Amino acid sequence: MITVHAQYQSRFREITRVEKESFEIAEPTMVALAAAITGKYGPAMTALLMDEDSKSLNSRGTLYLNSKGTRMYLEDGLADGETVFFMVGIAGG
Amino acid sequence: MESRLLRVNLTTGDCKVETVPHAMFERWIGGSGINNWIMWEHFLTHDVNCDPRGPDNIFVFGVGPLAATGSGSGIKGRITFKSPCYGIFGDSAAGGKFPYMVRFAGFDYIAITGRAPKPVYLHLCDGDVEIRDASHLWGKNSAEAHNTLVQELGDFPSLAHTLTIGQAGENQVGIASVVSDASRIHARGGGGCVLGSKNLKAIAVQGSGGVRVHNPRGLLNWSKDFRQKIDQNEAIYGFKRRGTLGAVEMYQHIGSHFWRNNQGNMFRGDEVRSDNWVKKFHKYSEVCSADCYIACDGRYKLDGTESEKAKKYVGESFRRPEYLTTASAAGALDLRDWAEVAHWGKVTNDYGIDNQDLSTSISFIMELEQHGLLSARQKAELFDRDNQSLEWGCMEDVEELMKDMVFQRNRFGEFFHNGPYYGALRYSEFRGENFMKYATYGKGGASFTEEMRPFPTWMNNMAVASRGADHLKGIGLIEKFQRRDLSMKYFGRLEAADLSTPVLKGACTAVVENQVALLNSYGVCLFHWMLDPGGYTPEDYYGRAFAEVTGIDRTPEELMRDGERICNLEKAFNSRLGLRREHDTICERWMFEPCPEGMYPGKVAADMFETVLDEYYEWRGWDQRSGLQTEARLKSLGMDDVAEVLAADGALVRA
């Protein structure tokens, strides 16, 4: 079991209604964290976070960064105490 | 596919309508592409080195073939001209209902030359054109002029839609803009100055005509499929509500804002760095530009309770500030109250002036003040008044300097009216001291209020964009969003998504410029694609809509080449003006001063700049040393005629 932290912005935060929280996950993976988050917040979160067709994290207009500023993918692992930032954004305009 | 071009010579008063033949759409797609060609041809018979404020400059308005057909991908009208502030290729887009109505009035392209002897406006109505007296409009801001015209012109055969200039354009301020239906703005490059120099206050259109589509069922099916894609993209719901303000929180996190003249890259102030606009100010439903399934615009009206400073602006109403309105106000100028950001957005629109170059001209001076480089006497010389306060985050100071610029009241207005680069140069000469290291700018001297030092594609965009430093034409989404999937899709490798390497960054600019050129030529908004750049592409998915509308059927490879051709014509125009590799550059701050904060501190553009630029030229097939186009590449794009003109100007590399 490891503890990881999630921080949410804009549309993610509209769904979760909290800015940050922690999860205890059995597997140290993004897969486990994503499952914990969608499990907790239901279909609205699943529609935003997951891409049904490709079975990966939804990449349209989203940005998931670890504390070093690297984008996270489902195949990535997580360290104990790591934070992942869930953002929806656009560039320019 | 055929359409109509209206040619207006304001000197003689002649108005002539020409057919734009199908072959033009085959070569140049429409919109941007055809605008560029109209301007290119004009400068084959007029001096390309003419004064952009003189009668020989041309102002082209165009709307692409997908606009107003129900495609659902929004509408952008495009203006194209020789830029009076940067002296290079100039163009700018804006949405709204004006380009929609131009089509129903019976025109797709308007080309204006000459200079009217006194203030006039153009009235287009169901194929008829009149040049009318505008003396009652001169002196009004862009919204007042619009409202007056709408009232005067009534609602038959339709309501009127307008392009207007404000006082900035009338006073030929270099960075003056053209405003569309009082609420949207062709901001960059000084289109408003060109119209002001021609004594043209407005263009008003009314119409009851139609627009023909080649294959209606095909287009309706495409539209339905497109709508479903939009409706199923969950992230777009956030965009519908926030527009580009969605960038605020994300940029705050990664350190991508432009704070106090780019001395920092994060907003300060709790209000502006969060989503609070949406929570506290946004009370009314989203509205739409035109023809768009997203509808990301919004309206507000201040009642005074929203924030501390809102009490000063009770009753003020406008469209919601977008990201760059916010970046220029809360970022460059450190205004920390949303009511002030909104007010800034409204007054820059009303005066009709570019918020990017205006804010960075003001922030340049404010930084000099911050460093104690302006004595009381020196400020009096600059502003022609004593005791001008220059405090960060002070709206009163900002408004005074804005008026100095719009009304050309003093040396500040005069020196900086072509943007921060030329302003800093002139001020340095005036003072006998070199202040260039405090000026932020890219190609042409144009500025842009985002932190880009950690983003090599963005720094490359600032150096190479045809209309001067610009993020949109080659927008670095793959790198900023670290999209490994898109890097693989376009290049078969991962490096385009890796911020730590210069590899594939110049390539990204080259590929995306071709794609964006297509969207600008189709006449649609960029944002639908930007919200899912892998999901539906300009060269493939949109290409099918282009075929349904025009009957011109192209493969994705052919359309990418069409996009490349359009980009090469813009480049050719600049080459004729003498631009070479040394002009594809950026300011000292971006090149050498380390990024001070945010997620990627310590970054400087210089680490990767030249490597990325080399790669960009390589992908473009241009000469590395001079940056000039090669005969081989132009011939491969079917641009032999352009190559000959360049050769005659000594601007072609015969390779």
Add this chain to the structure above:
Amino acid sequence: MSRTPQKELVTGAVWHPPGAEIPDVEEKLYALSNQCTDCNICEVACSLVHSPDGMVNPLLARLKVDHSPQVGRKAVHPFGFAADICHHCGNPPPCAEVCPTDAFYYDPKTNVAVIAQDKCIQCMECVPGCPFDVIFVAPDGELLKCDLCGGEPACVDACATRPEMNNAGKQYVRAPVLFHTDTAGYRAVLQDKPERKDEVGMMQAMLEAGTVSSAA
């Protein structure tokens, strides 16, 4: 401008003699005011679908986006827009009743009244005759009335969804601002849940009841 009935959209004109029992309209359009964004795509799609030669022209649409919804209309706010749509009134509708030349017939698929252009003499009696001002006059004089596109309205196809338009996250289904709905189901929801008075609430109730036929 073509004056023949729109055979591509509507199959088989059905004329009912005066006094005959005409079946009721089973599905009709519904448009939420103040969620409309003024994109005008409904007008564009309507005109394109009805055009024999591929012309887009909002002035030829059988619905209109109203930029100044009247005082008294529900939920008007300062920047509201609303789509003015045919209400497909109970049969025979007022427009058909005032017609002096019996130029209205009924589409058997939908039972909505449609104008037969070759019988219409363009007297324009139906224009003030319509209590909702949704019979429009084209620039060339043709009278334009919504025919529900034979049961699959193009305007509904063209209307995009809004962030508010979901059933509170339950099935997570979204609906556009313009949609067509089973009238019996709509009436049932109105009776059943009078507290869902605001329009978005009504739409959500209909989504929950499964009576909205055009969810995304």
